[in-house]
Amino acid sequence: MKKVLVIDDEADMAAALKESLKRFGFDPMVYHDAADALSELNLNDFSLIVTDMKMPKMSGLEFLKEVRDRNIFVPVIVVTGYGTVENAVDAMKLGATDYIIKPFSFEVLRKVIERLLPSGDSDIVAESAAMKNIMSVMKEGKRRGCHEAGGNRLHHQTVFLRGAQEGYRAPAPVRRQRYRR
Numbered sequence: 001m002k003k004v005l006v007i008d009d010e011a012d013m014a015a016a017l018k019e020s021l022k023r024f025g026f027d028p029m030v031y032h033d034a035a036d037a038l039s040e041l042n043l044n045d046f047s048l049i050v051t052d053m054k055m056p057k058m059s060g061l062e063f064l065k066e067v068r069d070r071n072i073f074v075p076v077i078v079v080t081g082y083g084t085v086e087n088a089v090d091a092m093k094l095g096a097t098d099y100i101i102k103p104f105s106f107e108v109l110r111k112v113i114e115r116l117l118p119s120g121d122s123d124i125v126a127e128s129a130a131m132k133n134i135m136s137v138m139k140e141g142k143r144r145g146c147h148e149a150g151g152n153r154l155h156h157q158t159v160f161l162r163g164a165q166e167g168y169r170a171p172a173p174v175r176r177q178r179y180r181r
Contacts, residue, residue: 001027002047002117007034007063008079009055013102017050017079020106024113034063043072047117050109053080053087061094068095075116079104 004026008014014030021028026048031037034051035058043049049067053060060078067076075097080087083101091099098112 001025003045004028005037005041005043005046005049006030006051007037007049007055007060008032008052010052013052013079016106017109020109021050024110026113034058034060038063038066043067043070043074046074048113049074049076051076051078053078053091054082061090064091064094064096077109077112077116 002025004021006014006017006021006028008017008030009032011032014032018028018030029041029046031041034055037043038058051060051063058066060080064076064078067074073095076095077098077100078091078096079100079102081102083099088099097116100108100112
């Protein structure tokens with residue numbers, strides 16, 4: 001059963017989220033204070049985090065920023081009764097996976113969760129053409145015995161992808177020359 005962390009200062013809303021998540025087949029844990037959740041929990045243990053935006057002590061956005069600063073990349077759904085375009089943009093910039101405005105039906109929540117956490121045993125939550133290419137090179141390398149396809153080609157693609165993310169291209173490979181004595 002996948003674990004879901006729910007953070008909401010409103011007891012009624014937290015209880016409703018908890019019951020709905022149980023019906024959807026999840027194991028929810030509720031906290032009413034984001035700062036307490038940060039200090040007491042290993043957030044990597046959760047498959048999903050649902051947090052309210054406006055809370056005393058630490059807001060949902062401050063919580064989200066702290067989660068991402070700790071390099072925790074669990075999907076986070078921000079739920080708020082103060083929905084504005086600016087709030088939604090801020091949440092997405094900080095790394096929120098989705099943004100739901102209160103009041104909402106729990107069917108909406110279920111659809112968002114199904115999109116974020118596909119059912120089944122797969123750990124894949126998203127696909128990209130670049131990763132498919134890398135995986136095909138790796139499979140081809142295993143099939144051929146690792147030296148023919150997987151070696152340098154995979155390394156150069158990885159360097160190129162890393163460079164593309166940072167805004168530059170990887171340098172051309174340097175040929176090794178043999179020296180005679």
